[in-house]
Amino acid sequence: MFVEVSPNDFRQQDLYDRLCAADNASRSGAVVTFTGRVRDYNAEGSIDGIELEYYPGMTEAALQQLLEQAQQRFLLSDAGIVHRVGRLPNHAQIVWVGTCAPHRKDAFNAASYIMDMLKQSVPIWKKEWANGAAQWVAATSTDSQAAMRWLKDTDESGA
């Protein structure tokens, strides 16, 4: 398992190879990767890139906890998350999630689950740039406290 938060761009091959490097991962039948990239528009119109702020230490710990939770919920051989922060132009890579599993359903479901949870419960905040000004993106979750509840207490995880 690996988690990385950094301003640096990443290469697909490097992360795929890193995910599959572990012996049981290299033998798994299924590998799924998800890559999220900056869209050049939002509901109001075109945008000019984004800016991501994070909480060094807590963000990495939350991502690590998320991977552990995915491993309790699905039959995974290995999984990894890489998330970029800072100013990112349109179409840039933002986030990569990779999952290895004996069976493809687990690999697909785990990657999708990790992305859903990441979006609503990992300490990262997004600004969108447009016309030279940046605006914080409003959270979509109706109850953000509830959405993040799983991060409060590790004993509650994997229920």
Place this chain on the structure above:
Amino acid sequence: MFVEVSPNDFRQQDLYDRLCAADNASRSGAVVTFTGRVRDYNAEGSIDGIELEYYPGMTEAALQQLLEQAQQRFLLSDAGIVHRVGRLPNHAQIVWVGTCAPHRKDAFNAASYIMDMLKQSVPIWKKEWANGAAQWVAATSTDSQAAMRWLKDTDESGA
């Protein structure tokens, strides 16, 4: 869209770059890839690689039709399938499916759908090797004729 059937191995980065090369694909927010690899066991025990037979011409056409059907069913920017054939050792890459979409649900669902349909309805036949002998794998679908029905008539697709 691209489809390729060949005995040759593939590199993740090459296929990812190829998928994202189209303008609308490069601007999409979400990219999902699935890679299937040879497992070193089956229900009976350990195996020593597989061998895949295909129907040159019909197999490529079926894969192409599958991509078109996925594009009618999900909001995709682009998609591709690469499938290897011939003798493949344990842990070798067998199949790659990549999907690009504005939103991640479409990318995930389309990749998962393509793999499900591919497994039950694209003309490829698998032998498993063990103890120096090869045995054809029995189809799991209870009604294989029905499973392949969508390939009969292109007008029925995307229903």
Place this chain on the structure above:
Amino acid sequence: MKVKFFAQIRELTGVEEIECDLPVPATIDGLREQLMARGANWQQALQTNVLCARNQTLCDGVTPVSADDEVAFFPPVTGG
């Protein structure tokens, strides 16, 4: 017409591809009957669990065939 065989069916018949005369009746099932008359191994190969394609499109037993068609017989698929 050109007739192709794949996987178990190819191994049982012992051939990948043959040229056949137009069967009577001129349908997939007519062709299949004609082929099964060739011997026990042909009968075994084509008796059950067989899919067929006409000009690389999946088809039924009642599908008509003509002399310049390419027909294929194969077992249920197991790829991916």
Place this chain on the structure above:
Amino acid sequence: MKVKFFAQIRELTGVEEIECDLPVPATIDGLREQLMARGANWQQALQTNVLCARNQTLCDGVTPVSADDEVAFFPPVTGG
């Protein structure tokens, strides 16, 4: 104790991190009240829609705090 602010809350308070005395009562809510008394911008920043973490673990308003804790206030997350 060390107190950190992120995103909108950081921008409204104008600080990333400050040192605070132990509040009375010594809870997250006590600390929040103490901070909101600093001025209108602090009140606006911490009034609604605020999550908090103690030692990098999400916590509630009633969670106790001690002098060597690291506390953080931030808005709902919008990452990925």
